[in-house]
Amino acid sequence: MLRTIMSVEKALLNRKTVRAFKPDPVPKALIEELVEIANRAPSNGNLQPWRVIALSGESLEVLKTKAVQKLQQDGFEQPEYQVYVSPMPEPYRSHRFAVGEALYKTIGVAREDKAGRQAQFAKNAELFGAPLGLFFYIDRRLGPGQWMDLGMYIQSLMLLxxxxxxxxxxxxxxxxxxxxxxxxxxxxxxxxxxxxxxVGYEDKEAFINSLESSRQPLGEFFHLKE
Incomplete structure (x- = not known):
């Protein structure tokens, strides 16, 4: 039976960050196939600097349990790289603020409701109910160029x-x-x-998945000189 292939354009336009998943398992053969296809992503010098480890079933439950225990006992660990610069300059600070406000609005959590926001944030440790977690590693001896390569691999996989x-x-x-x-x-x-x-199947009845994050107008990030 022939499979209908989605265009790259449609995949890009349809893709969104999902924060509520169904418990339905992801077939092992399917995720292995897509992880392998994504390996065609470009990389400087064809270094292919990514490593991917998947957790599901019992292994994923072990991680969730350990994560909750760690947070309750000690809090977060010191990250090995800076996820966000501080202070965050404009316009990036405004972009981040806007998507945060839009996110909590979908579930009726007001800005002053700190407990409600913390409860939603805590769902990260549960992978928002996803049945599969992929964890991306990079050789710590490598530099910014290879981190860019890793990003292209992850984006390729997300579109697949x-x-x-x-x-x-x-x-x-x-x-x-x-x-x-x-x-x-x-x-x-x-x-x-x-x-x-x-990774998993979207819970389409969850209000939080109705979020459509905004994008800056073309003229703010693209310039053509002739």
């Missing part, structure tokens, strides 16, 4: 997931629990955790 009816949520969150993650993935000490990716 969209094309096959799967949703995802990229989580820099896990960089603040990198030791906890590595205690489960058992990645080599030569590899640094870059981020996680929650």
């Amino acid at each position: 997931l969209e094309e096959r009816g799967l949703s995802s949520c990229a989580q820099g969150y896990w960089s603040f629990l990198h030791e906890t993650v590595t205690s489960v993935t058992e990645a080599s000490t030569e590899w640094m955790l870059a981020c996680g990716l929650a």
Whole structure:
């Protein structure tokens, strides 16, 4: 039976960050296929500097339990790289503020409701209910060029997931629990955790998934000189 292939344009326009997943498992053969296809992503010098470790089932539950325990006992770990610069300059600060406000608006959590916001943020540790977590590592001896390569790999994979009816949520969150993650993935000490990716099927009835984040107008980031 022939499979209808989604265009790259449609995959880009359809893809969004999903923060509520169905518990339905992702077939092992499917995720292996897509992870391998994404390996065609470009990289400087064809270094292919990415390593991907997937957790599901019991292994994922172990991670969730460890993450909650770590947060309750000690709080976050010291990240190995700076996720956000501080202070955040404009216009980036405004972009981040706007999407945060729009996100909490979808679930009726007011700005002054700190408990409500913390409760939603805590769902990161559960991968928002996703049945599969992918964790991306990079050789810690490499530099910014290879981090760019890793980003292209992750984006390629996210578009492939969209094309096959799967949703995802990229989580820099896990960089603040990198030791906890590595205690489960058992990645080599030569590899640094870059981020996680929650993968599964979108819960289309969850209000939080109705968020459509804004994008800046073309004229603000693109200039053509002839």
